[in-house]
Amino acid sequence: MGQQGFDWDATNVVPHLAAWPPALDGLLPGWREPVVSFLTSPAGQALSVRLQAALDAGAVVYPPEPFRALALTALQDVRVVILGQDPYHGPAQAEGLAFSVAPGVKLPPSLRNIFKELQRSLGVPMPADGSLVRWARQGVLLLNTCLTVEDGRPASHARWGWEVLTDSLVGLVAAQARPVVFMLWGGHAQAKRPLIEQAAPDGRHLLLQANHPSPLSALRPPHPFLGCDHFSLAQRFLQSKGEKTIKW
Numbered sequence: 475m476g477q478q479g480f481d482w483d484a485t486n487v488v489p490h491l492a493a494w495p496p497a498l499d500g501l502l503p504g505w506r507e508p509v510v511s512f513l514t515s516p517a518g519q520a521l522s523v524r525l526q527a528a529l530d531a532g533a534v535v536y537p538p539e540p541f542r543a544l545a546l547t548a549l550q551d552v553r554v555v556i557l558g559q560d561p562y563h564g565p566a567q568a569e570g571l572a573f574s575v576a577p578g579v580k581l582p583p584s585l586r587n588i589f590k591e592l593q594r595s596l597g598v599p600m601p602a603d604g605s606l607v608r609w610a611r612q613g614v615l616l617l618n619t620c621l622t623v624e625d626g627r628p629a630s631h632a633r634w635g636w637e638v639l640t641d642s643l644v645g646l647v648a649a650q651a652r653p654v655v656f657m658l659w660g661g662h663a664q665a666k667r668p669l670i671e672q673a674a675p676d677g678r679h680l681l682l683q684a685n686h687p688s689p690l691s692a693l694r695p696p697h698p699f700l701g702c703d704h705f706s707l708a709q710r711f712l713q714s715k716g717e718k719t720i721k722w
Contacts, residue, residue: 489566491535491622494525501541504549508646509541512639521635525622534625536561542570543617544643546610552647553613553717554655554708557663559686560620563628571616573687574606587687587699595705598722612720617643619662641669648673653715655679655708659699660686680711 495513498506512518528535539545558572562582569576573585581589581604592598610616619640624630647654648670656679658664664683671681684702685691692699709719 489536489538490625491525491529491538491540494522494529496539496541498541500545502545502548502551504646505541505544505643508642509544509639512642515638517635517638524634525631528624535622535631536563536625537568537570537622539570540621543572543610543615546571546607547613547615549646549650550652551613552615552650552654553652553712554609554657554720555615555617555644555647556657557644557659557666558616558618559660559662560618560623560629560632563623563626563630565625568623569605571606571610572618574610574616575604577603577605579604583689584687587689587692591687591700591702592705592722594701595703596709596722598705609720609722612718614720615647619666641666645669645673648679651678653678653680653711653717655711656681657704657708658683660688660691680708682707 498509501509513522525535556572561568561570562575566579567575567582573582573588575582575585585604589598589600593600606614606616617640620629620632620634620636621640622631622634622636644666648656656666656670658667658681663686667681667683670679671677682702682704684697684699684704685694687699705722712719
């Protein structure tokens with residue numbers, strides 16, 4: 475499966491991972507070297523063995539393009555990082571961007587809560603679909619901490635090795651001189667905070683924490699997602715640093 479353009483929609487792309495490893499020619503500047511370095515490392519090779527074995531056994535693995543976030547947002551363009559956990563595990567949902575679904579796909583509850591908070595915080599109307607490609611193309615890195623999942627089995631590829639790569643990518647973003655907003659929703663994302671602080675000890679980035687937007691935790695104290703104001707805080711921070719704000 476080619477990666478040209480990564481304009482994914484459920485009508486013209488096989489909605490699951492067809493082969494491993496995928497082509498890397500679509501990766502934008504800054505990402506190819508760390509991805510290749512990971513895939514050739516012991517952790518990356520072990521992951522490849524497990525993924526290939528799963529595919530050979532007939533497992534349906536999502537998304538069709540695990541590195542899609544790195545093909546839509548170049549490293550030097552990152553202004554906001556939103557970290558998810560693992561991809562959606564239902565058919566035709568995951569499209570390689572954290573929380574995003576392709577046009578025409580019913581909004582998952584977590585994404586619906588994200589849009590609710592966006593509407594409450596900035597008055598942005600509920601969008602017509604759940605694709606977040608428009609965010610990615612503005613410098614919002616939508617990265618899951620685990621980049622693949624098996625159909626119907628949430629967290630099935632957790633601790634397979636993906637975390638080694640995503641730790642590296644988060645650290646790479648944090649090491650950039652450009653101030654970045656990190657939205658850390660839930661325990662998986664918040665576990666990356668020490669990596670960010672270690673890479674940028676001067677505190678130049680804005681780190682925002684709240685519960686995961688899942689209905690199971692979105693209203694739970696002490697840091698409920700609904701009402702967190704992360705989107706308005708991000709806009710104010712970017713503006714204060716002379717950066718373009720995001721057209722959410």
